[in-house]
Amino acid sequence: MLNNSQDLELNKQILQKLIKLAQIVEDILGRHIVLMEVCGTHTTAISKSGLRSILASYMELRSGPGCPVCVTDQTDIDRIIEMARIPDVVIATFGDMVRVPGTHSSLERERAQGAQVEIFYSPHEAVTFAAKHPDKEIIFLGVGFETTIPAIALSIAEAKRQGIKNYSVLSIHKLVPPVMRALLQDPELHIDGFILPGHVCTITGRKVFDFISSEHNIPAAIAGFEPADIMQAIYLLLEQILHNEAHTVNGYTRLVHEEGNKKAQDIMGEFFQTIDTSWRGFGLVPESGLALRTGFSHYDAATRFSVEIPCSPPPEGCSCGEVLKGKLKPNECPLFAETCTPSNPVGPCMVSSEGACAAHYQYD
Amino acid sequence: MKKESDIILLAHGDGGLLTHQLLEKYFLPSFGNTLLETLTDAASFSVQSEKMAITTDAFVVDPIFFPGGDIGKLSVCGTINDLAVSGAKPLYLTASFILEEGFPIADLERIIVSMADSCQEAGVVIIAGDTKVVGRGQADKIYITTTGVGYVLPEANLGYQRIEPDDCVLVNGPLGNHGLSILLARESFTFDAKVSSDCAALNGITEKLLRQFKGIKFMRDLTRGGLATNAKEIALSAGIDIWLKEAAIPVEDNVKGITEMLGLDPLYLANEGKFLAVVSEKETDDILMYLKTELSSPEACIIGNIRAGKGDVFLKTGLGGTRRLNLLTGTPLPRIC
Numbered sequence: 001m002l003n004n005s006q007d008l009e010l011n012k013q014i015l016q017k018l019i020k021l022a023q024i025v026e027d028i029l030g031r032h033i034v035l036m037e038v039c040g041t042h043t044t045a046i047s048k049s050g051l052r053s054i055l056a057s058y059m060e061l062r063s064g065p066g067c068p069v070c071v072t073d074q075t076d077i078d079r080i081i082e083m084a085r086i087p088d089v090v091i092a093t094f095g096d097m098v099r100v101p102g103t104h105s106s107l108e109r110e111r112a113q114g115a116q117v118e119i120f121y122s123p124h125e126a127v128t129f130a131a132k133h134p135d136k137e138i139i140f141l142g143v144g145f146e147t148t149i150p151a152i153a154l155s156i157a158e159a160k161r162q163g164i165k166n167y168s169v170l171s172i173h174k175l176v177p178p179v180m181r182a183l184l185q186d187p188e189l190h191i192d193g194f195i196l197p198g199h200v201c202t203i204t205g206r207k208v209f210d211f212i213s214s215e216h217n218i219p220a221a222i223a224g225f226e227p228a229d230i231m232q233a234i235y236l237l238l239e240q241i242l243h244n245e246a247h248t249v250n251g252y253t254r255l256v257h258e259e260g261n262k263k264a265q266d267i268m269g270e271f272f273q274t275i276d277t278s279w280r281g282f283g284l285v286p287e288s289g290l291a292l293r294t295g296f297s298h299y300d301a302a303t304r305f306s307v308e309i310p311c312s313p314p315p316e317g318c319s320c321g322e323v324l325k326g327k328l329k330p331n332e333c334p335l336f337a338e339t340c341t342p343s344n345p346v347g348p349c350m351v352s353s354e355g356a357c358a359a360h361y362q363y364d
Numbered sequence: 365m366k367k368e369s370d371i372i373l374l375a376h377g378d379g380g381l382l383t384h385q386l387l388e389k390y391f392l393p394s395f396g397n398t399l400l401e402t403l404t405d406a407a408s409f410s411v412q413s414e415k416m417a418i419t420t421d422a423f424v425v426d427p428i429f430f431p432g433g434d435i436g437k438l439s440v441c442g443t444i445n446d447l448a449v450s451g452a453k454p455l456y457l458t459a460s461f462i463l464e465e466g467f468p469i470a471d472l473e474r475i476i477v478s479m480a481d482s483c484q485e486a487g488v489v490i491i492a493g494d495t496k497v498v499g500r501g502q503a504d505k506i507y508i509t510t511t512g513v514g515y516v517l518p519e520a521n522l523g524y525q526r527i528e529p530d531d532c533v534l535v536n537g538p539l540g541n542h543g544l545s546i547l548l549a550r551e552s553f554t555f556d557a558k559v560s561s562d563c564a565a566l567n568g569i570t571e572k573l574l575r576q577f578k579g580i581k582f583m584r585d586l587t588r589g590g591l592a593t594n595a596k597e598i599a600l601s602a603g604i605d606i607w608l609k610e611a612a613i614p615v616e617d618n619v620k621g622i623t624e625m626l627g628l629d630p631l632y633l634a635n636e637g638k639f640l641a642v643v644s645e646k647e648t649d650d651i652l653m654y655l656k657t658e659l660s661s662p663e664a665c666i667i668g669n670i671r672a673g674k675g676d677v678f679l680k681t682g683l684g685g686t687r688r689l690n691l692l693t694g695t696p697l698p699r700i701c
Contacts, residue, residue, distance in 0.1 A: 008611060008682045015683055048629075050685015121551060121626070227683055342693035353627060363687040 007228075014231045015054065021238045022058035028242065034060045034190060035237060036326050038176065039197030040067035040354025041225055047363035049227040055234075063356035065179050065279065065324045066197060068144045069096045070348045070355045073278040074312040076172045077102040077348075082307035083139055083170070084115040089305070090133070092126035093141040095119045096352040101345060103312045123155035123169075130159065130167040139301045142171040146203040149173050149290065150264040153271040156292075156299045170301035171272065171290055176200045177208050178288035179279060183325065184216045191326065193237035194220040195230065198252040203268075205260025206250045213246040224252040271296055280314070280348070281321025320347035323356050330360040337361060372467040377497025386495065390473050394480035399456075399491040407491040409456065413515035417452035419443060420511040426699040428475070428505055430549040432541070432561030433636070435508055436475035438701060440482040441565045441636060442587070443512040448567035449583040449639050451520025451574055454512050457483065458492040462507040465500040475506065486565035488512070520574045524602040526581035531670040532648040533606060534641050536569065536655060537562070537663040538614040539591055543633030544622060546700045559618055564637030569659045576654060579647030586638045587701060591667075592631040592689040594640060595677045605673025608689070610681045612667045631679075632692050634700045642670065 025033060037043055043063045046052050052061050065071050081102045084091045091107060098107045098117060111117040116136070120126045123140050130138040142152050152169055159167040176197065183189060196209055201222045212220040219240035223233030233251040240246060250256050268290070277289025292300040314321065318340070319333035330336050330349065340346040342358055349355035368385070375382045392401065399407045423439040433441075440457065447454040459479065463472065483490060542561040566585065573580055582602075584594050591613070599606045615623075615630045623630045643651050648666060655664040677689040 011683055044627075048681070048687060050679075050681030050683050050687050052685070053687065054683060054685040121553070125551075342690075362690055 011228050011231070014228055018231050018235050018238070019055075019058065021235060021242070022055065025238050025242050026058050032058065032060050033192040033241060034062055035193045035195060035234065036062045036064045036191045037195040038064040038066040038180065039195075039200065040070070040352065041199065042066065042195055042197065042223065042230060043356055043359045044354055045225055045227065045230060047359040049230075051227060051230060052364055062191070062326045062329065063323070063359070064183060064194075064326050065282070067349065067352050067354040067356065068148075068174065069100055069352035070320060070324060071174060071179070071279045071281070072100070072143055072172055072348065073280050074103060074314050075278065075309055078104075078309045078312045079307060080141060080170065081105050081107065081110055082309060083301065083305055084110045084117060086137075086305060086307070088136050090116040090118055090129075090136045090138050091141065092118050092120055092123075092129065092138050094121070094143065096354070097141055097143060099345065099351045100348045101315065101351070103310060103315075123152045124158065127155050127159050127162070127164060127167055130164050131162060134166060136166060137305075138167045139305065140167070140169045142169045142173050145174055145176050145197070145200050146268075147199040149272070150203065150267045153267045156271055156296060159299060165298070168299045168301040168304055169292065171292055172277075173272070173290040174277065174279065175274070175288050175290070177204065178285050179282060180209070180212060182279075182282050182285045182288070184212065184218070186325065189326065191218060192241055193218060195233050195237070196220050196222040196248070198222055198224045198229070198256060201250075201252065201256045201260070203261050203264045205258050206248060206256055207258050208260070209248045213248045217246045219246045220248040221251045222249070222256050224255070279324075281324040315346050318347040320349045320357070323349050330357040333357070370469050372463045372465060372469060372472065372497055374465050374497050374499065377463065377495060383495065390469070390476050391493065391495075394476045395483075395490045395493070397489045397491065399489065400493070407456075409491065411515065415516040416513060417447050417450050417516050418511065418513050419446040419450070420509065421446065422507065422509045423701060424504070424507050424699050425546065425701050426504060427546075427549050428471070430561055431545050431559065433563035434475055434478050435506060436479035437482045438563055438636060439508040439510045440479050440486065440488075441563050442701060443510040444486050444488060444565045444567050445585040445636075445639070447512050447514045448565070448570040449585045450516070451522045451570075451583070452514035452516045453571055454486065454488045454514040454567050456491045456513045457488055458511045459490050460494040460509040461496070462503050463495065463497045464503045464505050465497055467505050472506070482565060486567055517571060517574050519578070521578070522580070522582050524582065524598070527598070527602040527604055527642050527670055529604065529670055529672045530645045531581060531642050532645055532666050533595075533608065533668040533670065534643060534648070534652060534655075534664060534666045535586070535591070535614065536566075536639055536661045537637075538616045538619070539586065539635055539638060540615055540619045540623060540630030540633035542636040543590065543700055544619055544628070544630070547626075547628075548622070557618065557622055559616075559622065562635055562637040566637060566639055569655070569661065570639070572659060573641075573651065573654070577643070577647050577651050579644030579651065580641055581644065582642040584640050586635040586640055588634050589692040590630070590632040590634055591640065592629070592677065593692040596675075596689060596691050598640075598642070599673070599677050600675040603675060605671045605675070606668060606677045607671055608668035608677065608679045610679050612665060614663050614665055631689065636701065645669075
């Protein structure tokens, strides 16, 4: 929220500057440009601050595969629900996963029927919980991008250090650069610029996203999460579009460096190895997921708890996949706000607070 | 002689000796008043008003003690506030307790004393009550249900039908504290947050306001679902639009910072001592001044106004954009009250 009057004044000035440039770009191109943000936190911030509505006269701000809960494949959701049904298992998770509908159920429904589901704000708390409940098996749902993975790796290190045997992680982690590659392969995609996720880039560094501009000739800008940060990134993109240039630029220099956070990368590498994994809407994306290395199989819930997963077709009529690829705007999905609402969601994009559909429904 | 139990036993709820001991040692000394002390099956009292108001509420908050209050204070203030914002002067409460076997009697005593203090401050008395004990694990520590009775102030004229375009919307102070304080008390956050619940009885303020100003058209306490959900309910029921200004909505800095960090929206967090009032534009300034100077609500402020419409709530953001506010969906946090 922007209440500090000084910040507010500054933000309004930045906005005026941005609108001026946006107007020029629109006049020259003779059309609305389309920018895509690839981060759920940006999706929410853009809607909450009102930027989407303010800039709607000049450009379209579209959401991409940036919400970790949303991109989780239906089969993985069903696997989690099956695991929740194992006696003495406690599913430990960030809150957003609880209401995501699987093919036949959700963690919320399972909990109402006796499954144990605990919400944690950090994986470290889940390790402490495991230590206090030696008679239970704690499965932490490793859902998230580069930003959350190091903390989850450290929770395994901590469990190992304390000799805790009843803690494991179900790794459904996803990596952003590979899915960006997959997205850019799509000939139907028409995006004029990308707003890149500041938190993810803090870990990965800027360089790893160079291919967006060098191989695909599309400008990209890394953005922080204050409205001023996002406006600055959009400004950096507009300048490039105006001059017909394409670079991957860093608009979040106070935290993002060229090579990223080496220590965090090393920790990830020590515990996890990359694998091909399925994304909702994209299918199998090469080298885009992480599995625990074999040395840590005791902490790998996928190895320790094998479950039979029923066939998992995506919910009928749900366009989450198309929304995540930026091909459909949330309100272009036939289910949007009709049969699919936050209180009765059909797909995950309507559940997660960072989901494009939920953000559109709640704020726009 | 056998020492008295320091925890609740099933026998405390059987209506026998231990129930009586509990009553005489803990409930009556704190709640005692002539109506309650008759200990008959029902309390009888006379009314001198044509129009009465009654409300009931169950309290299951977890944790039962939190910064700024406890389940006892909450159970008194919550019910009083429902009467207060309905334009009533609360007179009597009933209180019904469900206790879990093994619950420490010291905690029960602390809760009873807190209820008695809150009643005294608000000028109401508890005139009937009940205590049941359930087996360990069949309830979580303590649940309290209170019912409140009062008479509708003759000056009060509140209702959705009175809300019309150009009316102003005001609140009596900063929002989001109760919901956040419960969340912080429940989770093991390692930072020192210093967020207190705003739990307080509002009847003192609302009674004076209603006696003084005819232009108060509607009031609502901003409990579950927070400002956003309650505003949406009002807009839908009154068939108007509510336009709020983000920059005008009071939220304490620490609440703002922590909610941002946790991805919560203070506009959707529960309050237990805050109300929204829809007032006629003409009287707005006087009402605001009166709230600030006479009713110790220095942070009261106008946060928006009413426009013709179909039940939408719009928030003008600091940047000048517009965002829609909807009903709260899903519980970010169960058992907040």
